[in-house]
Amino acid sequence: MSKSVLSAPHFHDEAAAFAYVEARVWPTGCFCPHCGGEGVALPGVRGKAKKDKEGKVITPGAVRIGLKRCAACHVQFTVRVKTIFESSHVPLHLWLQAMFLLASSKKGISSNQLSRTLGVTLKTAWFMSHRIRLAMQDGTAGMFGAGGGGVEADETFIGREPGQKVRPGPGHKMKVVTLVDRDTKQARSTVVDVLSSETVGQIVRENVSREARLLTDESRLYRKVGQEFAAHSSVNHFAHEYVSKADPTIHTNTVEGFFSVFKRGMRGVYQHCAKAHLHRYTTEFDFRYSNRVRLGVDDQARFALVVNGIVGKRLTYQTVGRQGAAA
Numbered sequence: 133m134s135k136s137v138l139s140a141p142h143f144h145d146e147a148a149a150f151a152y153v154e155a156r157v158w159p160t161g162c163f164c165p166h167c168g169g170e171g172v173a174l175p176g177v178r179g180k181a182k183k184d185k186e187g188k189v190i191t192p193g194a195v196r197i198g199l200k201r202c203a204a205c206h207v208q209f210t211v212r213v214k215t216i217f218e219s220s221h222v223p224l225h226l227w228l229q230a231m232f233l234l235a236s237s238k239k240g241i242s243s244n245q246l247s248r249t250l251g252v253t254l255k256t257a258w259f260m261s262h263r264i265r266l267a268m269q270d271g272t273a274g275m276f277g278a279g280g281g282g283v284e285a286d287e288t289f290i291g292r293e294p295g296q297k298v299r300p301g302p303g304h305k306m307k308v309v310t311l312v313d314r315d316t317k318q319a320r321s322t323v324v325d326v327l328s329s330e331t332v333g334q335i336v337r338e339n340v341s342r343e344a345r346l347l348t349d350e351s352r353l354y355r356k357v358g359q360e361f362a363a364h365s366s367v368n369h370f371a372h373e374y375v376s377k378a379d380p381t382i383h384t385n386t387v388e389g390f391f392s393v394f395k396r397g398m399r400g401v402y403q404h405c406a407k408a409h410l411h412r413y414t415t416e417f418d419f420r421y422s423n424r425v426r427l428g429v430d431d432q433a434r435f436a437l438v439v440n441g442i443v444g445k446r447l448t449y450q451t452v453g454r455q456g457a458a459a
C-alpha cells in the first residue's frame with residue numbers, strides 16, 4: 133500500500149514542520165529578519181535561566197522549537213517572522229495541514245470544513261485560509277502571450293454586487309474577467325466593478341503582450357482593445373458558434389473550462405462571498421488552475437509552491453476585515 137501524503141512528519145510534528153518551512157524560506161541558510169545578518173543564528177531561549185549567587189546557571193531557559201537568536205543584533209526570531217504565519221498562535225504543523233488541504237482540493241475548502249478538520253475556531257480557520265490565499269498570489273506578473281501565443285479572455289458573473297437588486301440577467305452580479313495563456317496554461321483573474329471597454333481594455337493591456345493573438349467571444353468589450361494586438365479572433369456564442377468552422381483554433385473553451393471549476397467551487401464550497409474578498413478567491417482558483425496535475429504539478433508540488441509563497445505576505449486581521457466569516 134502506498135503511504136498517505138498526510139503521514140509526512142511535518143504535518144504532525146512541530147519540530148519537523150519548522151524544519152520543513154525553514155528549508156524553504158532559508159534555502160541557503162538562516163538569516164535575521166531584523167538586521168539581515170546571515171548564518172548567524174544561535175538557538176533562541178525562552179524564559180530566563182536560573183542562576184545561583186555566583187552567577188552559575190542552575191536551570192537554563194527552555195528552548196522553544198524554531199526560536200533563533202541573531203548573533204549580530206541579539207534579537208530573537210523564528211521563521212514565522214515576516215511571513216503569513218507572523219503573530220499567529222496556531223502551531224506550524226496545523227498551518228501546513230491547512231495549506232495542503234487548500235492547495236489540493238480542486239474546488240477549495242470552506243472555513244467551516246477547515247475549522248472542523250483542524251480543530252480550530254471558525255474565525256481562526258477563516259483567517260488562516262485568507263492568509264494562505266495570499267501565499268498563492270502570483271508574484272511574477274509576466275505578460276501573457278509573449279512570443280505571439282494565444283490568449284483567451286472572457287468574463288463571468290457570480291453572487292451579487294453589493295446594493296444591487298436582483299433582476300433578470302447578470303447585471304446585479306459581481307464580475308470577474310479572466311485571461312488564460314494557451315501556451316503556458318496559466319490563468320489570471322481580475323474582479324471589476326463595471327464591465328466596460330475601458331475596464332476590460334485596461335486589464336487586457338496590462339497583462340497581455342502586444343504580439344499575442346487575442347481570442348474572445350463576440351462581446352463588444354474586446355473590440356477596441358483587440359485592435360492593439362497582433363491578431364484578435366472571436367467566436368459568436370450568440371449565434372451558437374463555439375468553435376470557428378473556418379479556423380478551429382478560434383474558441384474560448386479553455387477559459388470557459390476555468391470558469392466552470394471556479395463557479396462550481398464558489399457555489400458549492402464558498403457559497404456566500406463578500407465582494408471585498410472575491411479577489412482572494414479568484415487568486416486561489418487561478419493558483420490551482422495554473423499549477424494543475426495536467427501541467428505536471430501534483431498535490432505535493434502544489435503544496436510546496438504555497439509554502440514558497442509565504443514570505444513577505446503578512447496579512448493582519450484588520451486588513452482582512454471582520455466580515456464574511458461564513459465563507
Ligand SMILES: [Zn+2]
Pocket residue numbers: 164165166167168169202203204205206207
Ligand atoms: Zn540580527
